[in-house]
Amino acid sequence: MTDADAFGPLKPDIFHVLLALESGPLHGYGxxxxxxxxxxxxxxxxxxxxxxxxxxxxxxxxxREVPVPTDPDxxxxxxxxxxxxxxxxxxxxxxxxxxxxxxxxxRWSES
Amino acid sequence: xxxxxxWAERVIRWVVGLYPSEVQTPHGEELVHASLEGWRIAxxxxxxxxxxxxxxxxxxxxxxxxxxRAQRAMGWGTLRHPGASWMDRMRADLxxxxxxxxxxxxxxxxxxxxxxLALGLATAVFAFADGVLLKPLRYADEARIVSVWASxxxxxxxRVPLTQWDVNRLRDRSDIFESVGGFTQQRTPMQLSDRxxxxxxGWITSGIHDVLEVEPILGRTFLESERGELVALxxxxxxxxxxxxxxxxxxxxxxxxxxxxTIVGVLPPDTPLELPTRGRVPLPVDVxxxxxxxxxxxxxxxxxxxxxxxxxxxxxxxHDVASQIAADAxxxxxxxxxxxxxxxxxxxxxxxxxGISRHLWLLLAATVVLLLAxxxxxGNLMLxxxxxxxxxxxxxxxxxxxxxxxxxxxxxxxxxxxGLAGGLALPIxxxxxxxxxxxxxxxxxxxxxxxxxxxxxMFLALSxxxxxxxxxxxxxxxxxDVPTDDVIRPKGGRSPxxxxxxxVAAEVAxxxxxxxxxALLARSASSLESIDPGFDTSEAVALRxxxxxxxxxxxxxxxxxxxxxxxxxxxxxxxxxxxSNVLPLGGGAFTGPVAVEIDALTDPNALEADYxxxxxxxxxxxxxxxxxxxxxxxxxxxxxxxxxxxxxLLASRLxxxxxxxxxxxxARPLGDARSDFTIVGVVGETRHEDLRQRGRPTVYxxxxxxTIPYVTTVVRGGVAPETLFPMARxxxxxxxxxxxxxxxxxxxxxVDQAHALSTWLVxxxxxxxxxxxxxTGLGLYAIVGQFVSGYARSIxxxxxxxxxxxxxxxxxxRRLMLVVxxxxxxxxxxxxxxxxxxxxxxxxxxxxxxLTWMVGAALLTALVVVATSAPTRSAxxxxxxxxxxxx
Numbered sequence: 001m002t003d004a005d006a007f008g009p010l011k012p013d014i015f016h017v018l019l020a021l022e023s024g025p026l027h028g029y030g031x032x033x034x035x036x037x038x039x040x041x042x043x044x045x046x047x048x049x050x051x052x053x054x055x056x057x058x059x060x061x062x063x064r065e066v067p068v069p070t071d072p073d074x075x076x077x078x079x080x081x082x083x084x085x086x087x088x089x090x091x092x093x094x095x096x097x098x099x100x101x102x103x104x105x106x107r108w109s110e111s
Numbered sequence: 112x113x114x115x116x117x118w119a120e121r122v123i124r125w126v127v128g129l130y131p132s133e134v135q136t137p138h139g140e141e142l143v144h145a146s147l148e149g150w151r152i153a154x155x156x157x158x159x160x161x162x163x164x165x166x167x168x169x170x171x172x173x174x175x176x177x178x179x180r181a182q183r184a185m186g187w188g189t190l191r192h193p194g195a196s197w198m199d200r201m202r203a204d205l206x207x208x209x210x211x212x213x214x215x216x217x218x219x220x221x222x223x224x225x226x227x228l229a230l231g232l233a234t235a236v237f238a239f240a241d242g243v244l245l246k247p248l249r250y251a252d253e254a255r256i257v258s259v260w261a262s263x264x265x266x267x268x269x270r271v272p273l274t275q276w277d278v279n280r281l282r283d284r285s286d287i288f289e290s291v292g293g294f295t296q297q298r299t300p301m302q303l304s305d306r307x308x309x310x311x312x313g314w315i316t317s318g319i320h321d322v323l324e325v326e327p328i329l330g331r332t333f334l335e336s337e338r339g340e341l342v343a344l345x346x347x348x349x350x351x352x353x354x355x356x357x358x359x360x361x362x363x364x365x366x367x368x369x370x371x372x373t374i375v376g377v378l379p380p381d382t383p384l385e386l387p388t389r390g391r392v393p394l395p396v397d398v399x400x401x402x403x404x405x406x407x408x409x410x411x412x413x414x415x416x417x418x419x420x421x422x423x424x425x426x427x428x429x430h431d432v433a434s435q436i437a438a439d440a441x442x443x444x445x446x447x448x449x450x451x452x453x454x455x456x457x458x459x460x461x462x463x464x465x466g467i468s469r470h471l472w473l474l475l476a477a478t479v480v481l482l483l484a485x486x487x488x489x490g491n492l493m494l495x496x497x498x499x500x501x502x503x504x505x506x507x508x509x510x511x512x513x514x515x516x517x518x519x520x521x522x523x524x525x526x527x528x529x530g531l532a533g534g535l536a537l538p539i540x541x542x543x544x545x546x547x548x549x550x551x552x553x554x555x556x557x558x559x560x561x562x563x564x565x566x567x568x569m570f571l572a573l574s575x576x577x578x579x580x581x582x583x584x585x586x587x588x589x590x591x592d593v594p595t596d597d598v599i600r601p602k603g604g605r606s607p608x609x610x611x612x613x614x615v616a617a618e619v620a621x622x623x624x625x626x627x628x629x630a631l632l633a634r635s636a637s638s639l640e641s642i643d644p645g646f647d648t649s650e651a652v653a654l655r656x657x658x659x660x661x662x663x664x665x666x667x668x669x670x671x672x673x674x675x676x677x678x679x680x681x682x683x684x685x686x687x688x689x690x691s692n693v694l695p696l697g698g699g700a701f702t703g704p705v706a707v708e709i710d711a712l713t714d715p716n717a718l719e720a721d722y723x724x725x726x727x728x729x730x731x732x733x734x735x736x737x738x739x740x741x742x743x744x745x746x747x748x749x750x751x752x753x754x755x756x757x758x759x760l761l762a763s764r765l766x767x768x769x770x771x772x773x774x775x776x777x778a779r780p781l782g783d784a785r786s787d788f789t790i791v792g793v794v795g796e797t798r799h800e801d802l803r804q805r806g807r808p809t810v811y812x813x814x815x816x817x818t819i820p821y822v823t824t825v826v827r828g829g830v831a832p833e834t835l836f837p838m839a840r841x842x843x844x845x846x847x848x849x850x851x852x853x854x855x856x857x858x859x860x861x862v863d864q865a866h867a868l869s870t871w872l873v874x875x876x877x878x879x880x881x882x883x884x885x886x887t888g889l890g891l892y893a894i895v896g897q898f899v900s901g902y903a904r905s906i907x908x909x910x911x912x913x914x915x916x917x918x919x920x921x922x923x924x925r926r927l928m929l930v931v932x933x934x935x936x937x938x939x940x941x942x943x944x945x946x947x948x949x950x951x952x953x954x955x956x957x958x959x960x961x962l963t964w965m966v967g968a969a970l971l972t973a974l975v976v977v978a979t980s981a982p983t984r985s986a987x988x989x990x991x992x993x994x995x996x997x998x
Contacts, residue, residue, distance in 0.1 A: 028141050029148035046168055047145035048175030051138045077141050 004087040007062075009095065016043060017053055018062065018081060018089040025066050027076040028054070054079060062088055119150050126169070129176035146172055215496060219528070222492045225886060226532035226578060229485030231539025232879070234563070234571040236478040238540070239547050240471040241570075242561030244464050249560075251324045255289075255420045256459040257429055261412060261437075263450035273416045276409035277454065280436045281418060287432045289421045292319030293404060293414035296396050310349070312367065314402035322419045330361045330376030333401040342401055343372040347380040349397035367398065409444060417459060430456040467555055470872050473949060477625055477879045484621040484883045486578045489528065490585045491614040491890050495897050497521070497589050504590070518587045525582025533575035537563075540571065552867035585614075612930045615890045619934025619971070622880070622887040624942035627967045629873075629880030631946055631956060634963055636873040638955030639866050645797030645806070646695060647734025651858040652832045653694055654824045654839050657851035669746065669815035671847045672726060676824065678842035682835075685828035689729025693721070694823045695797040695806070696865040705810055707765055709777040709787060718764055721799060721809040722780050724817040730756060730794060732825040733858075740772035740792030746815040753814055756792040761808035769793075780812050788812075802865050803954050825858070832857050872952075884970065888978040894930075895923060896982035923983055931975055935968075942967075 010018070020026060020034035031054075032045045045053075057063035062085035068078040081089065123146045127139050134142075146168070153164035247253045259281065261271040272295070273281075281291045296313035320332050333342060345360070354360055364371045378399075404414060420429055433454035441448040457465075497504070504517060541563055548558055656675075658668055676688045693701055704717035711717055730742045738759055755776070762771035771790045778788060788810075799806040826835060832855040843850035863870075946958035956963060 028145040032145060032149065033152075046171045046175075047142055047149060048172045050145065051134075051142055055138065073144070076144060 004084060004091050007060075007088045007092075010088070010092045012043070013045060013049070013053060014057070015089070015092055017045070017050070017057065018085055018092075021063065021079060021081045022086070022089060025068060025078045025080040027068075027071070027078045029076075031079070057085070061085075119154075120147055122169075123147055123150070123172070126172050126176060129173070129180075131179050134179055142172075218492065218496055221889070222489050223528055223532045223535065225889070226485050226489045226528065227535035227539060229482045229882070229886075230532055230536035230571060230574055230578070232543055232882075233478045233482040233574060234536060234540035234567055235543035235547055236475055237570045238544050238563050238567035239551075239561055240475045241566055243555060243557050244468055244471055246557075246560050248460050248463070250459075252419075253460065254458065255422070255424075256322060257418055257420060257426050257456045258459050258462040259416045259418060259433060260455050260462075262453045262455060264453065265449060265451045272412050273414045273454075274409050274412050275404055275414065276407050277412075277436070277440065278404070278414055278416055279407055280439070281416070281433070284432055284436075285421070287421055287424050287429050288418040290318055290321035291416060291418045292316050292322040293402065293416050294319060295402065295413060295415055310367070310398060311396040313396035313399045315399050316402050316404055316414075319417070322417050324419075325378060327376035328379045329358070330374070332376060337375075337401055338403040340401070341370055341372045342375045343367075344376045344378060344399040345374060346397045346399070347378050350377045353397075365398075372398070372400065409440075418456075426456055426458055463556055467868070469952065470868065473628075473952070474872065474875055474879075476945075477628065477876050480621050480625055481879045481883050481886075482574060484618050484886045486581050487614050487617050487621065488886045488890050489532075489578065490581055491618070492893060493525065493528070493582055494585055494589060494614065495893050497586065498897065514590055518590045521586030521590055522583035525586050526579040529575050529579035529582060532578065533571060536571060536575075540567070550871070552871050553864065554868045612894055612926070615887070615894050616930045616934035616937070618883075618887040618890045619931055620937035620941065622883040623935055623938025623967065623971065624945045625876075625880040625883045626970055627942035627964060628945050628949060629877045630963045630967050630970075631949065631953060631958065631960065632873045632876050634956045634960070635953040636866070636869050639802055639869055642798070642802045642954070644695060644802060644862055644865075645735065645795050646858070647827075648858040648862050650829055651732065651734065651825055651827045652830060652835050652855050653858060653861060654826065654835070654855050655853040656690070656822050656824055656843070657853060658818075658822065658847075665818045666815045669726070669818035671850065672818060672822070672824075675839075675842055675846040675850065676726065676728065678845065679824070679826055679839065682828075682830065682838060684830055685826055687728050687732035687827040688824065689726045689732040690822040690824040691723050691725040691729050691733075691811075692819055692822055693723055694825070694861065695733075695799060696801060696861055702807070703779050705761065705765065705776055705778045705808070707774075707776055712777050712779055718761070718808060720761055720778070721807045722778070723809060723811045724780070724819060724822075725811050725813055726818075727813055729813075729825060730792075730811065732827045733797075734827065735797060736795035738793045738795060739770075740790070742792055742794075743813045746813055752787065752789050753812075754791045755788040755813070756794055756811040757790055758794050758796050758806070758809040758811075760796050760806065761810060762790075762793050764808050776810075778810060778812075780814075780817055798865075802862075832860075869952075884974055888974050891927075891931075891975060891978040892982060895927070895979040898926065899923060899982050899985075920983060920987075923979065927975065927979060931971075935971065 016035045016039070017031055019038070020031045026034060028047065028050060032047065032050060035043055035045055054063060058065065058079075061082055063079050064082050066078050066080045068076075071078065120143070123143055127135065127142050127146075130139065130142070149168055150161070150164050153168075154161040248256070250256060259273060259277075260269075261273055261277065262269050263271060273293075278291055278293060281288050293316040294313055296311060315333075317333050317335065320326065326332070327344060328347070330344075332344065343365070345354070350356060350360065357363075360374050360377065363374050365374065366372075418429075420426070433456045437447075437452055437454040440454075441452050444452075461468075507517065508514065544561070544563060548561055551558065656672075658672060663671075672690060676690070679685055679688045701722050702719050703722050704712045705720045706712045706714070706717050727743050727745050730737070740756070742756060743754055752775075755778070757765075757771055757776070759769065763769040765771065765776060766774065771793050774790050775787050776790060777786065779786075794811070796806050797809070798804065799809075824839075826839075836852065836855040839855065840852045843852045942964075943959070950958045
């Protein structure tokens with residue numbers, strides 16, 4: 001059992017936040033926009049909830065703040081995945097894929 | 112655009128400013144920025160999008176601020192104590208709590224015990240009312256099934272069955288009434304091998320099956336070709352009980368009412384035909400037979416009617432259509448116009464439960480009031496206990512404990528108490544429900560669906576949450592009130608507290624309406640018991656009979672009956688014996704017209720009277736008051752003019768002077784030709800439907816010609832029902848082989864049954880009111896005790912200096928008057944409202960009856976004095992020397 005196993009199945013919001021950060025550092029609003037883009041706006045993160053998710057992810061060591069000197073707006077905080085975060089994300093993704101495969105093979109009853 | 116943005120930014124900054132500083136410092140700018148970005152993008156997509164952003168995201172931002180604040184107030188902040196998990200903190204709180212509960216075992220027991228009792232009772236009463244009133248009937252799409260009744264307001268008749276004419280008009284409107292069925296039912300003796308029992312016997316038209324959509328599990332329903340044949344469908348329970356669920360039952364026969372019936376089907380188990388009855392007592396029907404109706408007769412109203420509404424039709428629409436049919440009927444039949452004839456439609460469920468629903472709602476309301484009083488009491492006890500811990504709390508605050516943590520402990524404590532009480536309430540409610548069901552009078556329908564089910568458990572869970580929330584809120588409010596500098600005051604030096612007084616005032620306010628309603632109902636019940644039913648109920652037994660009715664003429668029947676009566680008269684102690692078709696208080700409509708002139712009988716305005724067909728000796732056996740004339744001592748002769756006895760009401764309605772003896776009147780009994788009768792006696796009135804209503808004008812016929820197969824014999828003399836029953840069965844068997852004696856009941860029992868429902872309701876409400884009063888007394892005892900114990904030392908010192916004990920009493924009394932007065936004022940308003948609600952239940956007492964209100968006030972005063980005198984006296988007993996020494 002690795003450290004990543006301890007996180008178990010992730011809540012959908014957390015999974016989407018991690019997935020958004022997979023391609024590189026983003027600031028808070030950037031995460032919201034990326035999640036909206038990826039899910040065709042079916043999943044929307046509210047700012048007031050996002051900061052709590054981020055704070056928890058930082059606390060748990062899945063995400064860390066990272067300085068981005070090129071950003072013109074100094075108020076923005078940028079976040080990126082830690083190696084542990086990346087591992088947790090990958091495990092969750094493969095769990096979902098395997099679940100999808102099981103469901104694809106499942107024979108639904110007629111009724 | 113820029114102006115709009117700065118406006119939005121200002122609002123967002125203001126909202127973010129509402130967040131606690133623990134959030135604002137590290138995340139505030141981020142929050143403002145992310146929200147602003149969201150708003151900007153939404154606004155670019157259009158004004159509507161912008162508005163939607165404020166309604167959804169903006170509101171969530173605001174809500175988040177409140178949630179964060181609440182969590183921090185409770186010490187549950189997720190960011191503040193990253194080390195300890197939520198579970199760890201909860202466990203720590205619980206550990207402290209269990210220690211504290213052990214220290215205050217008496218306090219915890221009384222708080223949890225009273226709350227558990229009230230929760231258990233409330234859950235039981237809820238389950239009872241829910242099962243009887245709210246659960247759907249077990250028919251497919253039951254909301255579409257309605258029953259239809261006629262009423263004749265000018266005659267004072269509320270629920271009259273329909274005529275075939277009415278049923279046909281309903282059937283004509285198939286756009287509204289998809290199917291229409293008729294039924295009628297009664298109880299009748301049945302002989303099964305050598306046993307005799309009384310069964311519920313019903314007749315149904317074939318349409319009933321289309322209305323209720325119930326198909327037999329064995330066999331079939333009736334065929335049109337079986338018109339006039341003796342065929343029967345069995346209720347499932349009856350089939351199991353009496354025939355051991357015999358699968359070969361079809362085609363077998365049974366003897367009911369001296370006739371042989373062929374069994375053609377068995378109804379399914381979970382859908383008995385639940386049909387409303389004309390009287391109040393529901394009648395479980397064991398055997399159904401086929402009722403064939405045709406033609407367009409508009410004169411005999413005997414078809415009790417149910418209908419299935421077409422899909423999408425509401426009962427209100429059906430009611431409007433029925434009203435239209437009634438209007439047509441009034442236009443077509445002059446006597447119906449005289450009656451003010453109306454047709455009414457209501458759902459079958461409302462009809463089945465109509466007789467009991469007000470009683471059950473009242474009972475449920477009383478139980479909820481008791482529950483609220485118990486919750487208030489628990490809050491009060493908790494507050495007082497916190498008050499005792501005030502010093503310790505202040506010390507904890509002073510050495511650095513946060514108010515959030517203390518509040519959290521208090522909330523957990525409240526929830527724990529409520530949860531414990533809820534757990535204990537479960538077995539209590541199970542026992543209470545069992546008692547309620549066993550003890551409920553025969554008038555209560557649908558007891559078979561009453562049980563502690565998911566809905567009842569949901570009710571209990573919600574009540575527990577309510578109790579926990581109230582206790583928690585009280586605890587948090589109190590903790591917030593404790594000043595941190597309290598610790599610097601000497602431990603006993605503060606002024607005596609009177610905390611919890613507003614809660615006790617609330618308890619008083621809840622107890623007052625219960626006491627008043629209980630007292631009103633109790634007075635009403637006692638006046639109901641003092642109502643003279645019009646006959647002597649002591650030392651008399653009623654025997655329900657089934658006479659042989661197969662190919663036996665009425666005169667021969669009367670000889671058989673008289674033979675039976677003669678044998679009973681020979682029994683030791685028996686004084687009078689006689690039979691009637693209808694016993695008082697049994698209800699039922701056996702009526703016909705009476706008039707002074709024979710031609711007036713056909714007048715639609717002819718007086719409608721109850722027809723009683725009695726044997727000589729019945730009026731003596733029943734013990735009816737004889738006002739004038741004589742009682743017949745033999746059947747009126749066929750040769751001479753037949754004679755009758757009438758009651759005083761009929762005499763006064765036919766003749767202004769009320770003198771009837773020797774006069775002649777006309778009537779039309781049992782469909783006979785109209786004939787004249789000489790009145791030989793006038794008797795007092797008896798109550799017919801129930802004790803509340805005066806009887807209708809009544810005429811007693813004593814002709815051998817009018818003997819019908821279903822009669823009740825009354826035996827007067829010192830014989831107990833259980834002794835008489837076997838002897839009567841023996842005598843019956845000697846009179847004729849097919850003679851059945853169904854049961855024997857004392858007349859006292861008949862009267863008791865007539866007010867069983869009222870007695871039941873009164874006992875329960877009085878018990879609940881007493882419970883609320885006890886709880887209130889407990890609350891008063893606790894606050895006065897707390898108050899005087901804080902004051903005792905100071906009064907002890909004052910007494911040492913020469914002050915009089917009356918001073919302390921005065922101080923306590925002044926405070927009490929405020930609390931009790933406030934509670935009484937609010938309670939009186941509630942009581943005035945509640946007593947108006949029960950007005951229709953009251954007999955012989957007005958809702959604002961001054962005596963009852965004074966009794967309520969006196970009870971309350973007594974309660975206050977009893978609850979407060981003990982702690983006051985013990986405080987006065989503190990010796991001045993002791994007080995000085997402890998100082």
